[in-house]
Structure formats: C-alpha cells, structure tokens
Amino acid sequence: xxxxxxxxxxxxxxxxxxxxxxxxxxxxxxxxxxxxxxxxxxxxxxxxxxxxxxxxxxxxxxxxxxxxxxxxxxxxxxxxxxxxxxxxxxxxxxxxxxxxxxxxxxxxxxxxxxxxxxxxxxxxxxxxxxxxxxxxxxxxxxxxxxxxxxxxxxxxxxxxxxxxxxxxxxxxxxxxxxxxxxxxxxxxxxxxxxxxxxxxxxxxxxxx
Numbered sequence: 001x002x003x004x005x006x007x008x009x010x011x012x013x014x015x016x017x018x019x020x021x022x023x024x025x026x027x028x029x030x031x032x033x034x035x036x037x038x039x040x041x042x043x044x045x046x047x048x049x050x051x052x053x054x055x056x057x058x059x060x061x062x063x064x065x066x067x068x069x070x071x072x073x074x075x076x077x078x079x080x081x082x083x084x085x086x087x088x089x090x091x092x093x094x095x096x097x098x099x100x101x102x103x104x105x106x107x108x109x110x111x112x113x114x115x116x117x118x119x120x121x122x123x124x125x126x127x128x129x130x131x132x133x134x135x136x137x138x139x140x141x142x143x144x145x146x147x148x149x150x151x152x153x154x155x156x157x158x159x160x161x162x163x164x165x166x167x168x169x170x171x172x173x174x175x176x177x178x179x180x181x182x183x184x185x186x187x188x189x190x191x192x193x194x195x196x197x198x199x200x201x202x203x204x205x206x207x208x
Contacts, residue, residue, distance in 0.1 A: 050113025051175035056126055057186030058107045059133055061205035062155030063124075065102035068205075069183065073100060083154065087140045089121065097122035097138070102156045103180055105205050106187040109136070111175035116149035124177040125153065129164040134174050137165060157205070 018029070045054040065071035077091050084094060094100060103109065114125055121139050129135040137153035144150070151168040154161050194202055 049111065049175070051111050053126060053134065053174050054111050055181065056109045056111050056134070056136060056175075056177070057189060058103055058105050058109065058136060059186075059190065060155075060201065061105050062158050063099070063102045063136060063138070064104055064157045064205035066206070067101075068104045069101070071101040076101075080156070083160070084140065087121075089140060094122070099124055099138075099177065099180075104183065106184045106190055107180050108182045108186050109177045110179050110181045112178055114173045114176040116151075116170040116173065119149075119151070119176065125151065125168075126174040126177065127151075127153075127165075127168050127172045128174060129162070129168075129172070131164070135162075135165065136177065 019025070020028070042054070046052055048054075065076050073095065077094065081091065084090075109124075111126060119125065119139060119142065121142060123139050124136060125139060126134045126136050135153070137155050139151055140154050141152035142149065143152075149170050151173075152161070153165045153168065
C-alpha cells in the first residue's frame with residue numbers, strides 16, 4: 001500500500017471515528033472504543049500496575065463511613081473503636097491509614113499489584129474470598145506461618161469479620177488500593193444489576 005493510500009485511509013478512518021455524526025459513525029465509534037478499552041487500554045494498564053484488576057468499582061457498603069467524603073472521623077471512631085482495639089489499633093494509628101474515611105459504593109479505585117512482604121496493617125487490599133466478586137477490605141492483622149504471609153481484614157462499616165477474611169493467603173491477593181479515582185462513577189455500571197441484590201444491600205449506603 002502506497003503512502004498516499006495510507007494517508008487517505010487514515011483520513012477516512014479519523015473522520016468516521018470522530019466527525020461522522022451519522023448512525024454508521026456512532027456505531028463505528030462505539031465498537032472502536034469498546035475494542036480499544038478491552039483489548040489495548042486495560043491489558044496495558046494491567047501490565048503497568050501488576051494486577052489483573054487495575055480499576056475496581058466498589059460494589060458494597062462494607063467500607064462506607066457516614067458522611068462519605070465529609071465523614072467526621074472522631075465521631076466515626078467513637079462508634080467503631082472497640083472493633084479495632086483487640087488488634088492494638090488505636091485512634092491515632094488508624095488516623096494515619098490511607099482511606100481513613102473509607103469509601104462509598106460506586107467509587108472507582110486505582111489498584112496496583114500487592115507484594116505480600118510490602119503490605120502493612122491499615123492497607124486496603126483486594127482479594128479473592130471465594131465469592132462472586134473480589135473483596136475490598138482493610139488489613140488488621142498480618143502473620144507469617146511457615147514462611148508464608150497470612151492476612152486478616154475487616155470492612156470499616158462491618159460489625160465483625162466475615163469467615164473468609166480471617167485467613168487470607170498470598171495467592172488470594174489481587175491488588176492494593178492506592179487512591180479513589182472517581183467517586184460514584186461506578187454507578188454507571190452498578191445500576192444495571194444492583195436491583196438483583198437482596199433488598200438490604202441495594203441502593204446508597206448507610207452506616208451499620
């Protein structure tokens with residue numbers, strides 16, 4: 001193919017992708033963006049971050065703090081301190097943790113690969129708990145047994161630990177949450193299947 005033909009092809013491609021307002025142009029743009037995101041963008045992002053799940057949508061209220069972005073930390077701690085005291089996690093220690101005010105259902109989190117030896121108490125990890133979707137909770141205990149790292153987590157808004165988060169092995173780790181990328185934006189996806197959940201788990205969050 002000659003250089004002139006290549007230029008003409010790219011010119012037509014660009015027009016169809018971005019400037020053609022016809023139905024054909026819209027359909028082409030949607031298909032192109034889907035293919036690009038699924039087969040180019042996410043594989044590259046996974047390679048760069050070291051995890052198969054570089055962007056995670058929070059699908060439950062287990063890490064919610066009343067008030068969300070405007071949560072009153074002192075008030076929240078006064079209601080939850082007993083949950084952490086048996087793990088020697090005091091108020092000033094928790095205050096130094098990332099996501100000290102939790103996060104909300106529908107938030108999109110940026111995730112990187114989690115190296116077991118570099119994880120610390122207070123980190124938010126994503127792990128395979130044998131459920132339908134990976135779990136996003138906070139580390140409250142780390143042990144080393146026979147040279148293997150064993151993690152224990154809890155949801156900030158849960159009253160206690162779930163059975164599958166008391167003995168998390170390194171091979172169950174999916175990643176570590178670094179920051180909240182976009183608050184609430186995940187509802188664009190959640191809205192399509194949130195109604196299938198039990199009534200108590202649907203909709204916006206409230207404190208337990």
